[in-house]
Amino acid sequence: MDTVSGNAGMSTRPVPAEEALARATAILDAQPDAALAQAQAILEKMPGLPPAELLVAQALRRMGQPRAARDQLAALSLRHPRVPAILWELAQAARDAGNVDQALAALDRLTRQQPGVSGGWFLMASLLRRAGRTDDAWRADLSGVHAAARDRDLLDAAMAMHDDRLDAAEAMLDARLARLPDDPSTIRLLGEVHWRRGDMVRALALVERAVDVAPGFDLARDFLIRLLLQNNRLADALVHADILATSPLKNPGYDLIRASVLVRLGDQDGACAIYRHLLAQKPEQPQVWQNLGHALKTLGQQADAVHAYRQAVSHQPAMGEAWWSLANLKTVRLDAADVAAMRGALATLDSDPAERQEDIFHLHFSLGKALEDAHDHAAAFRHYDRGNRIRRTMIRHDAAEFSAEVAATRTCFTSAFIARQGAGGCPAPDPIFIVGLPRSGSTLVEQILSSHSHVEGTMELPDMMMIASRLASRVDDGEFPDFATMIASLTPADRTRLGEEYVDRTRVHRHADTPHFIDKMPNNWQHVGLIRLILPNARIIDARRHPMACCFSGWKQHFARGQAFSYDLDDIARYYRDYAALMAAFDAAAPGHVHRVIYEQMVADTPGEVARLLDYLRLPFEDGCLAFWTNNRAVRTASSEQVRQPIFTDGVDYWKHFAPWLGPLEQALGPLITEYPPKSALS
Template structure:
């Protein structure tokens, strides 16, 4: 009987290997689907051994990879890694593939599994894990993991300290960020990422005298550093075309070895300098080139989809919705929103001069909560009850707990939150909304002249900006009809031409008395992390009002006002 069992075992073994060879032959002939089907059948074979199962999973992984089905291959590789606990290198392979496909969560899990199996692994593993944790938004855990890489004596520690500094900056712990960048520079005084980030921190606090030498130091190391050249363009106003910054940027743009990102950055900077010199034709030409390049890094703006989103928001957050769905939170946070470049940062800075108002910065809290719903927004909120929205409000105040103290009003300034006022008023029924609004043409030019995030895909084209502007008006008018007592509109032009009256009215809306410190906003040394970084460091100037008049020869043919139905 024992002999029969041995013969049967070897027969089955031979049969199994023969089937695997058949699938490999099919794969070599690019018959991937047939090969995969046969392997899946083989996987269901009774009494299949652990090693045989691992071999099949490995074949399935490789076949799908060769067939160009990388996402499917990832699933098989993950199953293989779970099955083959004695081979932790599969987790590293899964990490590399996941990262290449932008699957950050899976990349993180893969590295954590690898570390679990190989606790004495290379410090580079911890560095890669920390980097991906930062990408996922888990900043605190990323910091702890970077520290573990330092504890393991990772090489090139200046890079680790620079990354730590970036995280502290995002956490609004600027002093710790500065310490980290300085530590990086103690280790390597020529580490340009640390120099650039430290200069950026000083820019945010309005310390030009500290920022400029750092940018100059970068340029002494690398005279073609596009970011340093671009930032230097914003340090002070160009008076004429002989400005050395114009010459340096022009020379670099004429070279043939720049990436699209570098070209885009430099054309925006050069356009700004020409605008300073009132050489408007040259300025518009540069800015147009910058936007044409920038358009490549984003998906096309679809007006129909934007109109549908507005319709969906209006239909979802109906008047009836707010009578049955809302949290129990009684706090009164102030949300400033509206179009980008409509004066929201200026308004925030002025209001925060008041002794009873504190800014929490430009937070992405609401956006993250929407992302957690994993698609289908805004209709996805229909599945949520009041307890869910109460929890959102609780999570919000837990997150900003380290910032707010006492009985102060808090301001959350994020322009695109105008899209999410329905969710905001559901989670914070007593919240106050301030809508900053600006003349269409001035607003459009200001956005068009600014290098912005790729997610703002409307910002690369004047007509698309005008369309987005019109949809923003339509939606804000709807919110205004729902919350007439809780939504206040402030016109940018009024804010800069008559700030005392404009701010006084806003304070009255909030139930606060006048505070003269509101007009001393440009003397504050807080950190500003928006495109208005230098505008709010100067006393109010009127050159931004009717700025579009300088570019009417380009705007008039577009007839942008046709979008304002």
């Protein structure tokens, strides 16, 4: 225990006895037998000296004689019932002797006397759990966490961490763990220090340990779920979310985090049930209404989604994301009253622009969409431009650094390099990757293919990007001098293991018994070479759209996450150039390995393009692929409503309405415009 009042209340003796006790106490943990001998020698001279009797019991417990220690401590506690050190030792000795009830009785007395000492509560929780009293154990853990929140050592470490003095915080916490190796509050806080450093492996291990030590530590479990989500360990996250939802501390936030896990797993119905339950109890929750709208939109229940979003803005009129969610339905048009309401909301935010930037840029994107629908293209462009400029200041994207990474990948995966690697990789033919830029028609391709009886549509899966990032970190950490050397070091067995890892990690998203599934993460174009090495039988589809249409559409679309290049016309043009160059290089290195779908050709000749696509995938033609809009599967992307309608041609050249303001984009794209579609797509 950390800070019990040692021998408070015991009688004192002359200084030599105190010195002898101090010497014996100093060797107690390392040499309990020697400490016992010294304590007994003191008692021979001073029979009944309480500190010496306590020391005898402490030594006996450490020597593996818990029953003898318990008996001595029980007698000592009767004579000195208000000495915390005696009660603490009695609890541990009774526990070690197998007498849980006696241990709990001692801890009950101890925590009543010193409720601010967390160790007593945590030990009580572990014993209550052993006795099958789960709810009481949970509450004891919560009491321990509450007590730890006032601990000076932990407060100092937390302040150092929040001040970004991570080394100092770690040193404080390591010192505390040396004294208290199983203190869950210290372990959890140390996990957060490592998370802030970017060491996710160490952070996860520590926070998992904190939850193992104190299963009722709700805040640690909440943090663990968030870490698991960041690492895409969705099944594990759901296990912990299910546990957290049963906490005796009824916190709606725990229901919300469980709903977020269900959303990530594709269980939109389960998430909707949670949101509706929370709203039935307390309807004036704009964030919950918005979350419900997101889930309903994914399920294709547009009218209900609109209602949910409008409920959100009725409770919080300046809630920019809810307004954008309405505008982002694409098939919904915001009217003049909505425009007036959004302009009014912007006016209310002018007094505190720094704190409300997210609401402000969302409102600008929403006004851009509303005014575009009203054919006021000049005003729409001004709002899109303002929203993008604000958003660009809030994210980090180094276009030159990214171009250099793409160039390194492009020069690595040559035909000679691929040939030298030889056989290897996981032979599974299951994955179908759809890559490209956002707003390129990839959701349309996904919807067409997921309407085939042999193919399951999942979502934009992060797993390949996570594998690639882990490999790239080996270069960043200095293990390899460059990207090509690192990739070349992968043995056939390594590549097989990585491919199997991808298939295993994505299995949680597969709910249908189909031979193929789709991974529609567009950014995977950066990793087509890696996919070729670790999943040689996977199919890759490049969804390509006219560069002006694609870049402009991406620029006026606010993405929830992951597309940091899209908030500046020059950045997005450079990104498109990098993408086109890498895909052209890979076409030359592995001819025919990637199938390209040109959006404009798919719109003009859907049956012919679908037939070509299915032929590439070696799948029989099915009429359902041409009636893709009847597929009621969940769709999470910005095009979710558009792919629930038959193909229309209105959007092909829509960017031309904004041509007067897109000169810089056209100039930045250069010859990619005149050379579109690429020659390889026409062969």
